[in-house]
Amino acid sequence: MSGNNVRGPTSALTEFLRESGITATTIARRGRNANRTEQQNEEPGAGPSNSNEDESNEAGGSTRRAIDTAGYASDNLDEEDTESQPKKRRVNKADSAKQKRGKGKKAKKDDDEDYEDEDEDAYTALSKSMWTNVGSSSSKPPVGSFETCARCEAQFTVTKYTMAAVPPPGFLCHKCAKASGADPFKKPVVPRKRKPAVGRRNVVSFEDRKFPSLVSLCVQLISKHINDVEAFGDIGAANLDRIIRALCRNRSLTPENVKLFYGAGNTELTFYDATTLIPDSLCSLAYLNPNLTSLRIDFCGRINNDVVKTWSTALPALTRLELLGPYLVRPPAWIQFFETHPQLQGLTDLRLKEIGKLDDSFLDHIKTMAKLTYLDLSDPAESLSEEGLIALLSVIGPNLTEIDLSNHKLLSDDFLKEGLQPHMARIRSLVLNGLPLLTDAGGAALFEACDNEKMVLNSLSSLVVKSSATLPSTPSYSMQVVCSRS
């Protein structure tokens, strides 16, 4: 059984029999059991019906019982009823042993014909001759055995080319087979297979007909000639950014073409979408752009510890670094990086946007950054507390010029009054999106109290502006965007 794990396609009948647990092996075993039953029955008092009572028989019958419990009990029950049945079976077997031994090539074919129409699969199941006791008189004897020719009655050795006599029964020796006109070496006709449907219907793929855009054509062309940098001519610093923009917009900045934009002459570099850049190309960025002072990489999720460690040994002139989403980098790498770049240590700009774990414990650390002028703590998962932010601004507020505290839902008018108002004089940019607790009156009080000509009120969307009272009638500052949603 264990050798039959791999099975070819089978007919419906074979499948049914297999599901019912009927296989040639089962049948064979049943036959063996029958023998054994008979033997056991010959022993006095060893009948299967009372085997439970008879302890002495335990060892002898154990094999059989194991087989019984394996699911063939019903077969044996039948057999036990009539003692003559196993005997009969044996006789049968003995009689037809000769015919049964082989796979019964012809008989098998005859049997198959019933359902050959509905299934063209080759019949590969185990021999059925064990249970189909139909007179397999014409089944071919095994190769190598002796047989008497049906025509000339001479003895001959059966080979794989031996042919059955027409009309049956019997087989023909090689001579007679040739004389009868049939070609014994003719290969058996392979059942004709159905033509695969693919050839007949040609489905027009839409993808094939889709035109690549001119942008993607250019990107393809650049990738194709990337090793021939000279072919692209001189890029020039002004065009560099435009080209990077165009590439990034299509997420086509790849490890291959990014080399175009590396150069010792670069002082500023911005990659707007570095999704496809692998750590290696980000490492080589540091070595190939030694004079960078400002580096910005958006969607830099593939920056890892190794990249930052490489950067630690390079980029000596860097004064500004802006990364969007470097979430694979761990603290030790950052610490090493800042130790090797002392010029970056007094942080002036800090953006912790969309930091899910932002909480009040961050504030104590931010308080120590005395040089901060730009602070963005927007869009946290949980709002920071009003008291914590007021305390923070009381420390770092005097230097701040830009601040974004969007979506800190706990902030109310008290924060405007106590936190922001004392420092409004220096603030140039204020973003307070999504603060549902703010009121008109609170906003009006804040803006009336300040007189700052430089201020750019970036956005106050979601600030509930019930009337125009929030905003002074004659603003002394320029307003870029004032969104209101009531």
Place this chain on the structure above:
Amino acid sequence: MSGKDKADPNEDWVRIVSNDGYSFLVKRKVALRSGTLKAMLSEDVNFAEAASKTCEVQERAAVTQLFVEYLVHKTTYEGAPPKEEIPEFMDRIQPQMALELLVAADYLEV
């Protein structure tokens, strides 16, 4: 020509001008393949371009020509039957033009 416009707005001609003064006359439906030109020529907003049917493209003639060629190429072959062989447009672009054309194509939305 003005009489024709009324009959079929997609059959009139528009002028595409490069920044060094070369003009390219194309059918309107060809020009509309470019998102930027489509916006320029849109009747709804009444830009000067729509009124004069002239679009200035801030690229030199060589680049503009390739860009116009691509628009025509796309218009010609987009509706082509499946069996028809479509010439590879990429073969027409010289590598040294690729970057310039990329920036132009990005701006012109093609």
